[in-house]
Amino acid sequence: MKKTWRVLAALTLLSASSMLMAADLADDMDILADNYKIVLKTDSADTFKQSLQNMRAAVLNAQQATPPKLENKAPDSAEMQDFRHGMTTLIGQIDQSLALANEGKLEEARKVAQDFKQTRDTNHKKFR
Template sequence: MRKTLKVLAMLTLLGASSWAIAADLADDMDRLSANYKTVLKTNSVDTFKQSLQNMRDAATDSMKGTPPKLKNKAPDGPEMQEFRKGINTLIGQIDLSMELANQGKLEDARKLAREFKQTRDTNHKKFR
């Protein structure tokens, strides 16, 4: 019985890790959204920084995806370049917010993080 449970646990972990590696664009956007909510609410510098890192990871992974609006466009076409530019803008904002958090300036980092919403809204209008 114990061996069976161990095997099932290992298979579950393996399946979860391969799912995380193969996340699609919608999953990445969900991860961005969930962690953004944490960034705006937490008072813990460590939680704030971990959520920013999770956002950065999701944003980086999302560059591999294609928004539904661009499914029939060339992978290196101007529309996809514009999509990636928007993601790079967000990553730059995340990095600046992380720098402030690393300096212990949580409220300044959170203030900057509130600007992520404008980046999101601008790019959602274009690509969603």
């Protein structure tokens, strides 16, 4: 049974990652927002973890994009580096929450996930 779930999760991640490759920054942000709502409300550990994985994939994809506000900036500019740093911060928070969820500490994982909002708000002020 565990093998079946692992295979299913792997296939889901592969299909999600291929869909995300085609997504633009706005799509990635929509994926983040939709999955964040699920993370905050679900009581299912599996749904919680899957939503975090979806968020992580969207952040990784978004990290390669350029926000409209920075379109005229060089890829190695301080502003673009700051944008990528914000994404890296969010990835770290997602990984921390996912690790707690994998340990069965869903409520602690949800508390960490609540910090995503502060990261989002800080970065939206700068780059949106």
